[in-house]
Amino acid sequence: MGDGFIRWYRESGETSIFSGQVATFDRSGVTIAHPDTGIVTVVNVDGDDVAVDFERLGWVIALRIPSVTVNWWISAETNVVSTYSHEPLGCEVQTFWLDGVDTSEVQTLMSAIMSTISQVPTPTRALVCDVQGLTDADDWDSVALYEGADIPGAVDSVLLGKGVADRVLSAAGLCGEAVGFGLVKVLAT
Incomplete structure (x- = not known):
C-alpha cells in the first residue's frame, strides 16, 4: 500500500488561483502560515522546511514552471505536504x-x-481522494490529463470535470452523479 493522497487537477487559467486558494483554505481552517509562528515554509530537496515570503511563493507558483512543495497547516501540530506541478498541456496539478x-x-x-x-474561476479537471494509498497518484494522470479512460483503482472519491467524465463514464460503463461546480462523482458499480 502506498501513501494516501488527494490529487487536484486544474485547468491553467490566465492567472494563478494561489491567493484565492490561500484565502478560502484559511476560512476552512487550513492555513499556509504556521498557526503559531506565522511562518510560510516550502520543503527543499533534502526535505527541510525553508521559510519563504508569501508574495515570493505566490510569484513562483504563478510562473508555472517549477514544482513547488509547501506545507499547509490544519493545526499547529498537523501539516499536510502539498506539491504544485504544471503539466505540458497547461494543467496545474496539486x-x-x-x-x-x-x-x-x-x-x-x-x-x-x-x-x-x-469560488475560483479555474475549472477542475479531476479531484481524486485515495486516503489509503491504494493507487499511485501518478496513475491518475492518464485519465485527468490525457485521453485515458481506465480508472486505475477503487478509491475514496473521484470527481471529474464534465469533458473528462463524459469520456471515462462512457468508455468504462460507469455511472456518475453531478455534484455541482461542473463536476461529476464517479459511482461504484
Whole structure:
C-alpha cells in the first residue's frame, strides 16, 4: 500500500488561483502560515522546511514552471505536504500527501478544496481522494490529463470535470452523479 493522497487537477487559467486558494483554505481552517509562528515554509530537496515570503511563493507558483512543495497547516501540530506541478498541456496539478492525517483532518482538507473549487474561476479537471494509498497518484494522470479512460483503482472519491467524465463514464460503463461546480462523482458499480 502506498501513501494516501488527494490529487487536484486544474485547468491553467490566465492567472494563478494561489491567493484565492490561500484565502478560502484559511476560512476552512487550513492555513499556509504556521498557526503559531506565522511562518510560510516550502520543503527543499533534502526535505527541510525553508521559510519563504508569501508574495515570493505566490510569484513562483504563478510562473508555472517549477514544482513547488509547501506545507499547509490544519493545526499547529498537523501539516499536510502539498506539491504544485504544471503539466505540458497547461494543467496545474496539486497533490496533498496525507501521511499522519486522521479522518477528520482529511475531511477538513476536502472541505477546503471543495470550497476553493466553488469560488475560483479555474475549472477542475479531476479531484481524486485515495486516503489509503491504494493507487499511485501518478496513475491518475492518464485519465485527468490525457485521453485515458481506465480508472486505475477503487478509491475514496473521484470527481471529474464534465469533458473528462463524459469520456471515462462512457468508455468504462460507469455511472456518475453531478455534484455541482461542473463536476461529476464517479459511482461504484
